[in-house]
Amino acid sequence: MIILEPRNILPEHQAGFRPKKSTLNNIIRLTEYAKHQVYGTDRRRHAAVILFDIKAAFDSVWHDGLIYKLNELRFPQYIMNYLMSFLQNRVAVIEIENNVSKPFNLKSGTPQGSPLSPLLYIIYTAxxxxxxxxxxxxxxxxxxxxxWTSSNTTTSLNNRLQQSVDAFESWCKSWKLKLQPTKTELIHFTVHPRRSFKNPINIKIQDTIVTPSDSTRYLGIIIDKRLNWRSHIHHIESKIAGRISLLRFLNKTAYESNDKIMLNIFKSIARTMIIYGYPILLTPNDKIWERLQIIQNKAIRAALGLPIYTSVDYIHRITNIPKIKEYAVTLLQRYIQTAICNN
Known part of the structure; x- marks a missing residue:
C-alpha cells in the first residue's frame, strides 16, 4: 500500500483492504444515489443496481495477466521477483474418495489465507x-x-445499465474471469415499486436474463427496492436471536458472572450487528430505531441476567451504555470528522 496509494493506482471506489476505507463507503454512495434519483429530484427518475457474482474470483486470477499488469505499473524489480516467486511454481492435487491425482501446476489463483492475495486481486482488477x-x-x-445508474424511463435505464454490464463482461472475458448470472442480483428503485412497467428492467449476461428482485444483500446490508430498510431490520432480528441466547447462556453458566465482561461481550457480538450500516439508517423514520432499541434492550438484559420487564431507563443507567440511536449519531460524527481529516 505504501507504493500503491501515493501513485493512485487503485480505483477511487475500490474500498476493499485499503486504509481509511470500509464497506460503508460504497453502501452510503449507492443508497444516497438511489434516494436522490428516485425521491429527491423534481422529476422522479428510475434507478437500478446490479450486483455481480464472479465465479471463484481469487482462484481465477490469471498469473501471466497479473504479472503483465505488475510490469506495466513498473514495480521495483525486487518486489517483482518476490511476487513472481509467490505466484509461480505452485502445484495442487485432487483427491476423490482416497484417490489422489498426479500433481499439476497452477496457472491461476492467489494462495488462500495469504494477506497478500486480496491486494493482488484488487491490483488485477484495478x-x-x-x-x-x-x-x-x-x-x-x-x-x-x-x-448503478438512473434515467427518466425504464427503457433508457435498461439500455444504460446493459451497456455498462456488457463492457464489464467484456473485460472479464479478456482477463479470464467468469461472471455467474444466476447468482447476480438486480434491484430496480422506483417511486412506484408495485407498478408493472410496460418495458421492465431485464439485463442479459451471457445467455441468461437477470430480472429485478425485491431485495438483496450488499456488503452485509439488505437493500430493498423501496429503500425503507424493513427487510434489513428483520434480518438483524433473525440473526441476532442466537447471539442473545448465547449471552443469556454465558451469564447463567459463568462461575462468577462479571457485568463488565458480559457488557464487553455484548458490545462485541450483539451491538456490532445492531449498529452495522448506521449512516443509512439515520432517517426521519424513528420506527427503525425503536425496533433496534428493542433488540439492544433484549441483548443487555440477557447479558446481565435481568428480567424481561426491567425498564429501559434502568438498564442504560446502570450500564452507562447509550441508547442505540445516540450511539449511532456519535459514530456518524466521528465518521464525518475522519472523512474531513482524510480529505
Missing amino acids: DSMNGISDHTEHGLFADDTAL
Missing part, C-alpha cells in the same frame, strides 16, 4: 471499470462489484 460509461456509477470491495 482497470475493470475503465470501459464503463460516465452515466454509470460503480462500487468495488475486493471481488464484490456493483454498477
